[in-house]
Amino acid sequence: MNSCSFRCCFKRTFSTYLTVALMIAAYGILLLAMKFKDIMNQKLFTVDIGIKQAFSLWPISHLVFYYILGILFPNCHIFLILVGIAWEAFEQIFGLIIDFFMPERVKDKEDKSAYYKRWMSGSIVDIIMNIIGLYLGVASRVVYDKIKGSPPPKCCS
Numbered sequence: 001m002n003s004c005s006f007r008c009c010f011k012r013t014f015s016t017y018l019t020v021a022l023m024i025a026a027y028g029i030l031l032l033a034m035k036f037k038d039i040m041n042q043k044l045f046t047v048d049i050g051i052k053q054a055f056s057l058w059p060i061s062h063l064v065f066y067y068i069l070g071i072l073f074p075n076c077h078i079f080l081i082l083v084g085i086a087w088e089a090f091e092q093i094f095g096l097i098i099d100f101f102m103p104e105r106v107k108d109k110e111d112k113s114a115y116y117k118r119w120m121s122g123s124i125v126d127i128i129m130n131i132i133g134l135y136l137g138v139a140s141r142v143v144y145d146k147i148k149g150s151p152p153p154k155c156c157s
Contacts, residue, residue: 004155009076013069017083020065053125062126063133070137075155077138084130092122 004012031038040057047053062084069080145152 003078004075006079008155009073009079013073013076013080013083016069016072055125059123059125059129062129063136066130066133067137067140070134070139071141071144072137074138074141074153077134080134081131084127084134088122088124088127090122095121 027040030036040061043054043056044060045055047055066080066084070077073080141153144150
């Protein structure tokens with residue numbers, strides 16, 4: 001699978017990322033305004049991989065989103081990984097800013113069923129889920145194209 005230029009990948013993926021970012025922002029505003037508990041943040045299960053790692057719907061949503069990105073933009077895998085890492089860094093920094101200016105908003109710190117202890121929280125697990133989802137999507141696209149006899153997708157048209 002060829003890799004496309006970052007400029008091409010940016011143009012192709014911008015609207016997808018913008019849509020998801022706006023949906024996450026709307027969800028966060030709704031949580032804040034309505035004082036709802038984050039249902040995406042409840043622990044679903046724990047995996048023991050040398051260390052115990054709990055999972056909620058947030059990392060699973062990363063896996064699904066990046067699976068879809070891998071299918072839609074298989075030639076942009078390097079760009080997509082870098083954007084995922086940058087997003088997690090942004091979440092970490094923005095989360096610390098929210099903690100500083102709005103400490104009352106950090107409600108999940110005492111909640112033992114919560115996955116993250118604050119709403120905006122960068123995570124290495126999310127990055128790993130991004131990469132797994134992305135390459136599962138890319139592999140699915142390659143298999144689909146082979147079965148259909150389609151040529152590999154072009155970088156930019």
